[in-house]
Structure formats: C-alpha cells, structure tokens
Amino acid sequence: MDIVFASNNQGKVREVRAMLEGSDIRIHSLADLELHIDVVEDGHSFIENALIKASTIAGLLKRPVLADDSGLEVDALGGAPGVYSARYGGPGLKDEERLQLLLDEMKDVPDAKRTARFVCVMALVDPDGTNLTARGTVEGSIIHEAQGNGGFGYDPAFLPRGYQDTFGILPAETKNRISHRSMALLKMKKLLEARG
C-alpha cells in the first residue's frame, strides 16, 4: 500500500519510515514528491489538526494521505505547549530556543510536579474524504537541563517513564518502540488491516 505522509518535519518522516520497515505500507514524504505545501493548522485539538492536514493534501493529490499532529503536554503548565508545541514562544524561534523556553518556565517546578506526555494523533484520509484516526501517548517527565541531541524538538528534555535517559539520548530504535507516534501508528496499522 502506497501512502503519502503529509509532513515537512524530516524527524517525523524518518521515524514513521523506520516504524513501517518490513510492513507492506510504503511511505512517500512530501519532500520525495518535491511538494512544498504548508497547511495552516488552525484547529484547536490534535485530531482536528491531523484531519485538516491529511484531508487538505488528499484533496490536492487525490491519493490516500497520512498526517500526524503531535505535541508535548506539560501538567505544571496546564497542558501547554500542547497543540501549539511547534509554535511555542512564537513562530520566530528555533527548536532549541523553544526547548530552552520550556526549561526556563519549568525551572522552579519540583521534581514530583514535572510530569508530562507526548501525544500524537494520526489521521489517514482517502481522496473521497473517508478517514481513520488513532491516538498514542507516552508518559514521562521534564528534566532540568537538556540531555542529548538525538531525535528532534523537545526530545532532549523528555524522560520517558521507566527510563534513565531522555529521548535525546536513547537510541532511535528505543524511542520508535515506545513513542506516542509509534503507539498511534500501531493502532492505525490495525485499523488499516481490519479495513482490508
């Protein structure tokens, strides 16, 4: 099965491709198709934004399109940055600056209150508008100083529950086994298999 993965984020494309290795789903990224489409993500939830991205691009390409919307929910910040994770602190910031902003805002929060989770909603939309959605989460906490430079985005600040190292340090294979994106994709694969 050939599916377009609607993301300009090469970190996500790399992960989704690695997770689907060995399956019969083949992923084509927007970069592979030499498409530069920026969809305005003006929804107020992960599911709304994932459906906006997938349906806009499925409508344009007339092909099945998978999109994800994801972010980091920090309990001490009332769930922020949440759906605004990619734009936290304003659109002008780089990923490292956004990460530092988060650590600065968390600097007085005690260890017991530093709980957080990554959330991912995957949406698959067919050209006729039919859709499937799946949600995945990974629980953890925000450490005091960034550690490692693997992964992308907030990974160096996120310590998954039960592990001693952040997603910035853990091998990609470990992150790809336990992450919010992998949980959502696993559910999506099951939905696709059930649909036949």
Ligand code: IMP
């Ligand atoms: P969007 O899904 O393209 O709206 O962007 C999600 C944003 O959430 C990314 O730009 C990252 O800042 C953050 N994010 C989502 N998933 C991850 C992850 O696996 N690691 C680190 N940051 C992530």
